[in-house]
Amino acid sequence: MDEIYFAGVEGGATQSTLLISNKNGTIVGRARGDSCNIWLDGIPEVARRIAEMADQAKLEANIPLSIKFKCIGLSLSGCEQDSTNAALEKEIKNSFPNLAENYVVCSDTLGSILTIGSGGIVIIAGTGSNAVLRNPDGDTIQCGGWGHQLGDEGGAWWIAHKGIKTVFDHEDNLQKSTYNVEKTWEVIKNHFNIENRTDMLEHCYAKFQKSFFAKLCHKMSVAAFDGDELCESIFKDAGRLLARMIVALLPKVSSELVLSGHLPILCVGSVWISWELLKQGFTDELHLHKIPFELRLLKLKTGVSPALGSVYMAADFVKFSLQREYEKNYEIFFSYNENDKDVKEL
Structure with missing residues (x-):
């Protein structure tokens, strides 16, 4: 041949x-x-x-x-x-x-x-966000994936925008933040190379670049790991929203897909690198729902x-x-079992 x-x-x-x-x-x-x-x-x-x-x-x-x-x-x-x-x-x-x-x-x-196989859920949290369930018969159901104007909750653009909007609303006295905004504002100014809020308008409108906006997310994650409470809270909210997308798809999961007692969920995108920042909000959301099988979060192996x-x-x-050989492509990094509220790091 x-x-x-x-x-x-x-x-x-x-x-x-x-x-x-x-x-x-x-x-x-x-x-x-x-x-x-x-x-x-x-x-x-x-x-x-x-x-x-x-x-x-x-x-x-x-x-x-x-x-x-x-x-x-x-x-x-x-x-x-x-x-x-x-x-x-x-x-x-x-x-x-x-x-x-x-x-x-x-x-x-x-x-x-x-x-990872013939079926499961994939949830992408990169520049944007999207979640899709594929059952073994090929049937697919989507949640999210509507872009930054209509969705992208929990993605890098959403996290960046949430940080900027929180600072702007706080300074306008429209919605006061319960957290100090100074560190987040410094991160924003450094990323966009601006001095004041008016300078931000060019990046939002005349020269808007979604991917550049989204790159602010990484710098916010660094600030969060360094203890900035506002950035921490935004990542917690992102985790909650990503979990909510998974929950939205669960009623459509076929019995054949979970015969083994667990549902594979592949997590793709740079936001998942900050799992430790997402985890609390993610698990808090899952605790609000009855889930009759184990959820296994997977990530692709390096390379x-x-x-x-x-x-x-x-x-x-x-x-x-x-x-x-599917099993060589991924590893399990988190397991959630609602039956005994057992949350495992793997």
Whole structure:
């Protein structure tokens, strides 16, 4: 059998990753690129970035640039609608006809789930936030994923915006913060290189960049770990909202998915690095609900990208049996069992 290759892309609102797999399931090439969100970047630009990453990964794998992928799986933020997904596929075929023989396009959440198995919940808390349940029969249910104008609760943009809005409301005497705002305000000023609140308007409107806004979140996490109570409280609220997204999906979990007595929940995105700041709010929210099975929070092992699930998806799309060992892709970092209110760090 001639050598064939599959590719998978995990495209976020800040950065993206493309992986190439050979027919044995071995990753032979990878590349990283800019964001691949069709709503923020536009379909033509996303298509160009995907093609650029593909060329970079082929060079790393020592594969001729002329080789077409058997199939490429595109799991991208913003790809929630069949119509826009079809438009992206058409753009790639027209502009880069030698990229792949087959295409499958879906939301970034779905590709992430397939990295750990055939079903479960994935909750993304990166620049934005989104949660999707996939049952073993392929049925999917979404909570969130509506972007910063309509959602993104618990994501990095939301955390950054919450910090800024809290400071502004406090200074306006509109809503006084119960915490000292001085440290958070200093962090904000340093991040945006501003001196006063009026300077902030340019970043909010004329030169608004969602990804740059979201990068404030990391600096707020540093302040929180250093004891800033306002930043701590915002991360606690974020944890509560992320847990609420999971709870919203639980009524749709199929009995087949939890036959083992536990539900796998893959946590993806940079906000989860600050789990210790999220944990209290997260567990406080879970305590408010009766959950009849164990919740297991998973994270991908170091070096494993959600793009791997997109590779699996590409192989499945053309009914190719690609070797995979799911248990090698993730580790459990937290377990919650409502039956005895047992909360375990693993």
